[in-house]
Amino acid sequence: MNKIWTNSGDSHFLEPEDLWQTRLPKKLADLTPRSEKDPDGEYETVYVDGQVFRRKLPTSAVMEKFVEASNRPQGSRDARVRLADLDQEGVWGEVIFPSLGMWCSSFRTPELLKACMRASNEWALDEIASVSDRYVVTAQVSTLVVEDAVEELRWAAERGFQAVFLPTTPHPSADDWNRDSWDPLWAAAEDAGMVVAFHIGTDPVDMSVGGASGGLGIVHHGPGGAVMNYAETTFSGQRVAMKLVASGALDRHPDLKVLISEGGATWVPFLGDRMVEGYRQHAMAVRPKLSRDPKEILFSQVYASFQHDVTAVAAYEHMGYRNVMFGSDYPHMEGTFGHTQDTLKTLFDGASDEARRRITQGAFFELFPNVPPVPSDIDR
Template sequence: MPKMWTNSGDSHFLEPDDVWDARLPKALAELTPKSQKDPDGEWETVSVDGQTFRRKLPTSAAVQFIEESHKPQGVRDPVARLADLDKEGVWGEVIFPSLGMWASTFRTPELLKACMRASNEYARDELAPVSKRYVVTGQVSTLDVDDAVSEIEWLAENGFKSVFLPTTPHPSAPDWHRKEWEPFWEICEKSGIVPAFHIGTDPVDMTSGGAGQVFRGPGGAVMNYTETTFSGQRAAMKLVASGALDRHPDLKILISEGGATWIPFLGDRLLEGYRQHHMAVRPKLTRDPKEILMTQVYASFQHDETAVAANEAMGYKNVMFGSDYPHMEGTFGHTQKTLEGLFAHAKPETVERITQGVFYELFPDVPPVPESTDAIQG
């Protein structure tokens, strides 16, 4: 069968281990995350920003899965990455950082601001120039709103088209629905930068086991994985209900890896709440909240069988495929098989919209898939 080409609203890159240390003054570099494993390999001691704690390492089975998922050379080599994408039939892609997961553990604004700038300079100098197919997300500190505003201005000046945001800001900062973030959304709208919220990025208490450790006991693995999806829904809810998206009608946001079918349901709940409790609703919106959600919020999925139906049967047209390269939850190694199964009974216009149209609506600067894609890279 001919290859079915798609764009991806979700992928990841592993930066060099010293991307922060090599670019920061020594006094700040010493405060960046460091870890030392116990001789038995079961625990590690982590120090970050003057804090030290211990955490249990993943089981051997989990480590094996992680190592398998990171086998592609392209996870660390942006040039080799193009060959991986060509093999999978993925053209353009949104690329999220990896070190950004540490952001919520920092407590010194100066340090986090410096780390974010170092990551952004690396992305600008080493990733983005490799290919116009890459939409490399910038990063901002959410420890201090003023620092975030300053950095989003820098990102706009340096040609970034998207910014990675955690689904909940740093615990010391105002939440996304608060008025303090208004200048940030204004700059994003004016410059055409897409705020891209990636699920599973809520602030975590590393002393309790780290990211993903919410439930223990029977069903814990499935519950922990499922739990990560809810944070993206909450982020979208906050920006709709607070009026942030209503005040900025040209602002588009992306919720990555959280599926898509939840959008129509959440829209129904927001609309019902707005209608049935109108006497208590503040602020008043110029459009109904479901319309705002369905038109300004974009959502990527990888395997969800219901995502196509969200487009065809539920009227949600901003469904976008995402490969989640190279994570174990993603489609690397079987992207074509996944696409064939997802779109086996879909209308041609649905396939085009989910694999191509939505992506180009957000990122029109990415070149279109050439008519002949044989051995094309760059």
Template sequence: MTAHEGTKIWTNSGDSHIMEPPDLFDSLPEDVRERLPRSVKDPSGEFETIYIDGQEFRRDLPKPKPGEKKGLGINARPADSTEDDFLNRILGGNDPAHRLKDLDGEGVWGEVIYPSLGIWTFNIRTPRVVKEGVRALNEFALDFQHKSPRFVCTASIPLIDIDDAVAEVRRASAAGFAAGFLPTRPPIGRPEWNDEEWDPLWAAFAETGMVICFHIGTEPHDPTQRTGVYYRGRGGAVLNYVETTYGGQRAVTQLIACGALDRHPELRVLVSEGGATWGPFIADRMNEGYRQHSAGVRPVLSKPPSDFLFEQVYASFQHDASAVPANWAMGWKNVMWGSDYPHFEGTFGHTQETLHELFDGVDAEVSHRIRIGAFQELFPHVPQPPGE
């Protein structure tokens, strides 16, 4: 029998989501409200259309096969028997009391909480619309966060105008946010994260102490393409899922290579739902590029790129069996677990089975660091889980 068998494992989560109420934007002026994101599901249940700022995005909806498994192994929850679980996830998505009951049952304590529909605000191209829409999203998230010290909601940031972005970081921090949510790529038409135009944003995050949080799969989209679709045909579903993970790696590489983390050693970055084993690989690859192509490297950094990644960048994973060795075998200590609650592909309903499969037999110090320690290093104001 392993050390954890028969016991409840407590963990923090570096990845979860809030479900915005349908009337969230009702109080805003009509010309703003009509351009903010809304979702319309097709009667077939096969896809939904997102309407936002005069654009339409079609997104396929998941349709599990009978008997399909969502966990790591034989203890996974059957995906075709989740109707009641789905209703529970929706309730916990925007009802704090119900959410806490779900978390207690699953053994999840503190959570980093991202928007759901609010993710689409990064596709807005009108400065006033995104500024007022983000303010409404953040007021809702802040009210939700106030319901429990276990909730770490992320503030959305308007990115069309850099002055608006900096102002919202400062306002959000003063209001009580400890984390700010950015897409893995800036809005269409805006420069990449390594561009000097974003330097005031990194300075604002450093000044406030807010954690920069990237969630994979949040790149703004071209409305002429189905969202999330890079490949069609054979293997498309797997290829598209893998493709979404690269955005977080690109964003981290840009922040390190452009010197943002060097100029602001107090900055901390979290990449959620993108796995963790990529960290050591990217660190090695950046070091090699920095060393072998040093004649063309600008700016010159104060230390190897890998040091910034290992010291200032964190990542959350969900089911990845390789993520635990990323800590003990590859030396990346900033690895944390995430549940993706209440999303369908998350671990709700089988969190304990997943945690046992991942951590049974793992060194106690490594297990604690991944489940509890890395999260609390970023968010020390969150109380300790029971028994920790």
């Protein structure tokens, strides 16, 4: 069968582990994330910006599978080889999130975070963005000081970045995303035409004694823990979308576009209905007042990517939500690498051509018009 060519609203690149250590002054490099595994491999100690915590590692069998899945595609570390992987899978353009940058919400020193973000952005320009205009590399900015974030976003926009990655929750020492203090960042992104891209599972690490949660995904223990923890990671994406709508941030910046990656899409119609009900039923307590219906704001400005969810297509076809976008999550084990075409053909079996085109290409090109179109003569 011919390929179903798609774009991807979610993928990752594995930077060199010593990227920050080699590019930062020693006093800052010594504060960047590192881990030390116990000799028996059961626990590891993680050091992040002067903070220390211990966590239990997955069983050896699970860890071996994870390492194998993460390292299998050579394109996860080589942007040139990566193109062959994409062509094989039938993926044209893709949003690329960092790996080291997933730690950014756990930093607490503004100078360190600012330096790490610039180092990552310079490296990404040289090693990924320069290779192909099919890559939408996400810029990284401070989540501690809004002025630093605005400065770095403008620097990135001037150099061709089309999106900026933000964690679903900033560090506890910073204001949350629904606070007006972040308004200069939303205004700068809107003015620059940069998409604000949140990736699920990027809440700050809990440094409390006894383990870690947040971005590391360890929230539930006991029977069902693995499934519950996996499902738990999606909720942070829903929360950040809710914060930006209910706080009026998106209402004040109607041209700002937001991407929630890897969290599915069917939650968007439900959340829209729930916020409308809350806005209506508790109108006397609602602050601020919005100029548009909360569901309208959510549907028009928030895009959501998914990989396997069969209900995501239904969200487009039957729930009126148009901003549904496929994401391969390359090269993570939750992703579709190695079976992308099988996944797409299953997802769109019986779906309309309109739904398939919108979900695989239309929504992506709407956000990132600078990515060249899929060639008409490519194998289909």
